[in-house]
Amino acid sequence: MADLNAHQKSAVHYIDGPLLVLAGAGSGKTRAITRKIAYLIQECGLAPHQITAVTFTNKAAREMKERVSDLLSSEQTKGLKISTFHTLGLNILRYEHALTGLTPGFTILDAQDAEALLKELCKKSHSDEINEVRAAQWCISSWKNNLLSPQQALSQAEDELVADTARLYADYQRTLQAYNAVDFDDLILRPVQLLLSEPEALERWQNRIRHMLVDEYQDTNLCQYELIKQLVGVRGALTVVGDDDQSIYAWRGARPENMAQLKKDFPRLKVIKLEQNYRSSGRILRSANQLISNNPHLFDKALWSELGPGDPIRILACKNEVHEAEQVAMEILHHRISKRTKFSDYAILYRGNHQARLFEKSLRENNIPYFISGGTSFFARTEIKDVMAYLRLLANPDDNAAFLRIINTPRREIGASTLEKLADYARQRGESLLNTCNAFGLEEHLSSRPRERLQQFSHWFQQTQQRAESDDPIAVIRTLLQDIDYQGWIDDNSANRESAKRRWDNVEELITWLNNLHKGELQEKSLAEMVNHLTLMDVLERQNEEEKSDQVTLMTLHGAKGLEFPHVHLVGVEEELLPHHSSIDEDNIEEERRLAYVGITRAQRTLTISYACKRKRFGELIRCEPSRFLKELPEEDLEWSGRKSKLSEEEQQKRGSACLSSLKALLAE
DNA sequence: TGGGGTGATATTTTT
DNA sequence: TATCACCCCA
Numbered sequence: 001m002a003d004l005n006a007h008q009k010s011a012v013h014y015i016d017g018p019l020l021v022l023a024g025a026g027s028g029k030t031r032a033i034t035r036k037i038a039y040l041i042q043e044c045g046l047a048p049h050q051i052t053a054v055t056f057t058n059k060a061a062r063e064m065k066e067r068v069s070d071l072l073s074s075e076q077t078k079g080l081k082i083s084t085f086h087t088l089g090l091n092i093l094r095y096e097h098a099l100t101g102l103t104p105g106f107t108i109l110d111a112q113d114a115e116a117l118l119k120e121l122c123k124k125s126h127s128d129e130i131n132e133v134r135a136a137q138w139c140i141s142s143w144k145n146n147l148l149s150p151q152q153a154l155s156q157a158e159d160e161l162v163a164d165t166a167r168l169y170a171d172y173q174r175t176l177q178a179y180n181a182v183d184f185d186d187l188i189l190r191p192v193q194l195l196l197s198e199p200e201a202l203e204r205w206q207n208r209i210r211h212m213l214v215d216e217y218q219d220t221n222l223c224q225y226e227l228i229k230q231l232v233g234v235r236g237a238l239t240v241v242g243d244d245d246q247s248i249y250a251w252r253g254a255r256p257e258n259m260a261q262l263k264k265d266f267p268r269l270k271v272i273k274l275e276q277n278y279r280s281s282g283r284i285l286r287s288a289n290q291l292i293s294n295n296p297h298l299f300d301k302a303l304w305s306e307l308g309p310g311d312p313i314r315i316l317a318c319k320n321e322v323h324e325a326e327q328v329a330m331e332i333l334h335h336r337i338s339k340r341t342k343f344s345d346y347a348i349l350y351r352g353n354h355q356a357r358l359f360e361k362s363l364r365e366n367n368i369p370y371f372i373s374g375g376t377s378f379f380a381r382t383e384i385k386d387v388m389a390y391l392r393l394l395a396n397p398d399d400n401a402a403f404l405r406i407i408n409t410p411r412r413e414i415g416a417s418t419l420e421k422l423a424d425y426a427r428q429r430g431e432s433l434l435n436t437c438n439a440f441g442l443e444e445h446l447s448s449r450p451r452e453r454l455q456q457f458s459h460w461f462q463q464t465q466q467r468a469e470s471d472d473p474i475a476v477i478r479t480l481l482q483d484i485d486y487q488g489w490i491d492d493n494s495a496n497r498e499s500a501k502r503r504w505d506n507v508e509e510l511i512t513w514l515n516n517l518h519k520g521e522l523q524e525k526s527l528a529e530m531v532n533h534l535t536l537m538d539v540l541e542r543q544n545e546e547e548k549s550d551q552v553t554l555m556t557l558h559g560a561k562g563l564e565f566p567h568v569h570l571v572g573v574e575e576e577l578l579p580h581h582s583s584i585d586e587d588n589i590e591e592e593r594r595l596a597y598v599g600i601t602r603a604q605r606t607l608t609i610s611y612a613c614k615r616k617r618f619g620e621l622i623r624c625e626p627s628r629f630l631k632e633l634p635e636e637d638l639e640w641s642g643r644k645s646k647l648s649e650e651e652q653q654k655r656g657s658a659c660l661s662s663l664k665a666l667l668a669e
Numbered sequence: 670t671g672g673g674g675t676g677a678t679a680t681t682t683t684t
Numbered sequence: 685t686a687t688c689a690c691c692c693c694a
Contacts, residue, residue, distance in 0.1 A: 057683065086684045110684080184684045219683095252682065352680055354686095374682085411670090536684060558681050580680055595681080618679065619685035 004028075004035060011239075011272045012036045015044060015211070018232070018266040020259065021241040024303040025288070025601035026279025026564065029241045033213055034064060036239060037080070038071040040211055049079030050210035052231070054088055056219055058537060060562060061087075064215070085224055086536055089187035094532075096194055096201050105395040105528040107181040108535040111137075112380060113401055114183045121171050140169045144185035145221040145253040147192065179432075180398040188223045195230040206233040216562075217242030221253035229265060236266055244298045248558060248595050250588075260298050277303045277601075279564050281310025283637040284607050288600040291632045295590050315630065316610035317642035321572075324612045325362035328569050331608060332552060333366060335567065343369055347553040347565040349599050351578045355571065356554050363552060373555035379534065383490060383503045384510055388531065390480060393461070394468050395528035398432045407433075410489035412457055418450040434458060473527050474515050481507070510534075557599045568603035570596075574611045575625040596629045 001009055008028060011021045012035045023029030037053060040046045055061045065082045081088070090108070097104055109117065118140075119133045139162070143153045150170035157163035176182060182190060195202045212232050214220070217240035220228070232238045240262065247256040255261075263269050277285055285305045316331075318324035332346050348359050356372050363370045378384060386409055392402040408414045419433075425445045426436035436442065437458035442451055460483065468476045481487070487504055494500035517530045553565065557578075572578060579592035600607060611626045 084684065089684095108684090111682095187684075248681075249683085251680085354679085556681065558683095582680060591681095616685075 001035070004031070005274075005276055007272055007274050007276070008032045008035070011274070012039050014270055014272065015040070015237070017268040017270060018236040018238045018262065019240070020217075020262055020269055020271045021239065021274060022259075022271065022299050022301055023241050023243055023274040024277060024301055025243065025246060025598070026277040027274035027303070028276075028278055029215075029243075029274060030064065030067065032274065033215060033239070033241055034067040034071060036213065037068050037082075041072060041076050041080075046210050047079065048077055049081065050208070051213070052081040052083075052088065052209045052211075053213040053215070054083060054085050054228075055215045056084060058084060060084075060215060084536070085227070086184060086187045089191045089227070090532060090536065092191040092194070092205065093182070093187065094529075096191075096198075099194055099198055099201060100190060101177060102182070103180055103396075103398075105180070105397075105526075106532075107179065107392050107396045107399045107402065108187065108532050109176070109181050109183045109401060110379070110535060111184065112385070117175065117401055118168065118172060121168060121175060125171065136165045136168055139165050140172065141185050142253055143169060144189045145223050147189070147223055147226060178398070179400050180396050181401065185223070188227055192223055192226045192230060195227075202230060202233075205231055206235070209237075210235075211237040211239070214238070214240040214242075216246075218244050218247040218256045218259060219249050219254045220258050221255055222258075225255070225258045225261070236268065238266070243301075245292050245295070245301075245594055246561060246598055248561065248591060248598060250591055256298065271299070273299070273301055275301055275303055277305040278307075279604050280305060280601060281307045281605060283309050283312055283634075284600060284603050287313055287607075287633045287637055288597055290634050291593060291600065291629060292597045294632050295593055311606050312637055312639040313633070314606070314608040315638050315640045316608060317626070317640070318610055318612045320614040321358055321612045321616065322362075324571060324610050325358040328359065328571060328608075328610060329362040329366045329368060331569070332363075332368060332567075335606075341566065343550045343552045345566040346569065347555065347560065347563075347567070347602065348569045348571055349555060349557050349560050349602065350571050351557060351580060351595070353556060355577075359554055359571070363554075368552055369550060370552040370554055373553060373559050378506070378509075379537070381503070381506055383506055387477075387481070387486070387507055387510055388534065390484075391477070391527055391531045393434065394465060394476075394480075395526070395531050397434050397465075400426075400433045403433045407457065410484055410486065412453055414450060414453050414457070418446060418454070421445045422454065434461065468527060473518060473530065474511065476527075477511060477514065513537075557595045560602050561598050564602055564604055566604045567606045568599070568608070570599045570607065570609045572611065573609050573627045573630060574615070575627055577615075577624075578627050578629070593629060593632075596627075 001012070004012065005028075008031065011019065011032050021029065021032060023032070033053065037051060040051055041048055053061075053064060055064060061082050061084050065077075065080075068080065068082070069077050083091070093100060093102065093106075094104070097106065115133060115137055118137055122133055122136070143150075143166075148156070150166055150173060153169055154163060154166035157166050176186070195205065209231050212228065214228060219242075228238070228240075242256075242259060244256045244259055247254060250256065263271075280288070282305055285303055289303055316324070316327055318327055328348060332343075335341065336343065336346075350356065350359075353374060356374075360370065360372065379388070386406060389402040389405040392399050393406065396402070404419065407419065422433055422436055422442075422445075425439065425442060426433050429436060429439060431439065437454040442454075446454075464476065464480055464483070467479065486507065490503045490507075491500045494503060513534065514530055517533055573596070576584070578596060579589050583589060583592045609630070611630075612624055614621055615624050616622075
């Protein structure tokens, strides 16, 4: 405990009731949480399995696990439950499946699968009003996050479109149940419904959890909060850590009000503030504080630091967006040489993903290694989704979504009209598509050729299912892929050799992951368990690999939360971009300000903010204003570059080449 | 079934 | 401007 400050210590030691830790940016909240877990085990006599800690991302969960195991022996951490909300929900559902009408092999549909299913359902019945499936999906998701049933949603609907969407929601939930499937939101929602309606289950889980810890608490939505409340019960053994100034997910249902709500629901709530910042130098911190003081606050908090003032904050005014990207690349090259830093000390943070492209270009042109965090995840790739769909169907024969995905991949000459007839008959019999392939009486609906094809598939699949019951899962998967010659299918369907190779490598990597899960410490036994585990996972392992090498990090402000970098470039700090124009329209400047605040507080030693005066947008060149947030920073801590000297373009070019030659001189040195 | 043409549409994203 | 989904046709 020696390396904790007094406030951190009291947060760790306080176990008499519910505790809210208001942890400012860089105040060592992860340290406090991990110490508290260690304290509960070592000093308070709790067994590791009685402690549940939840985070929002796999990455955060993994980091927390690592840091706890640095403090404790492996014996002391055995059974400790540190996971994401969704994994916690999955575990509850898995254990209590009998009470929910799900069978153990149930499928988790990811957002993509769910969208495809909704599209399908729309086509069938709700077509007229709903032409925006994604909007409907978003709407249904927020209903779920706000604990609204389809009936409630319908009764609250104010117009026909919403009413239709509510009916789609009802249809969607029915279909999911029929498929023996849940979506991501259900992983939280269904456990909540279960705990509310089944007192025995509630008691079981409340007894199991003797202390609960929640990270990034300001990001919880209503449904997640309800889950916490149910699990904690009257005992109130709860520690939550959060920072309302870093709430940047209100747009997807997060409720920073949950921090205030806690006080109402747990009157005994103790509040501890962590205000000493260990990350950033003084000027950076002062700027952040001053910026965020323009927002109203639920709780007052004043961050301070002992790290000394540090460098002023550089503001780069750039001619246009191309220029901005070049400048930033130049600055990084220059700075790295003169300060003898590593590329991995730098991060370029931006509001929207599309901004990455320009920086990618300029970094590449200057031979600066970089990696872009975000983008298509491993599990969204077609080849991975295909293989996963085969596995899903093995685990859950009712998973019609998986069936539809793979029935004609690779090609089996089973077309849309065949499937439609099959689906009609399946609905009539109340059975899954897979089952219906062999159903009695199918010949009345389908002519012999397509029927034979379906039966051939189903026959082969049955054999595979049988093998899956006894054989090693990995061997089953390998045989399955050989049977369908999936590698051949990839070869035939890739643009070129390289992409074919890459895609097959991805499949191999998936198998490696499955293998690790199977042999790993968690001992995931069944295919279903492994498949569900993988659905909730993401790129974390490979991201990890990339972080290790010396590269500049490019990511969105949202992606940067929870991270820190010695040198940060905050780019595109313009009106309409940060704050984003849609937030300006919706009068939601505060969240944008918090976003800027998150960006600033990522910086440890230097912060460079840049903006362009002109920018191409949707094909046309528009004039840009520097962000209003710049005016909210303390002028005396800023160092302007570019704007105040009214250089002609020509002269700027000269300066650019002067910069380049001085750089070359440095390199030669 | 896949390619090419067409028209809509441009945040943030985890699980 | 650039992308992407969708539709139609060969």
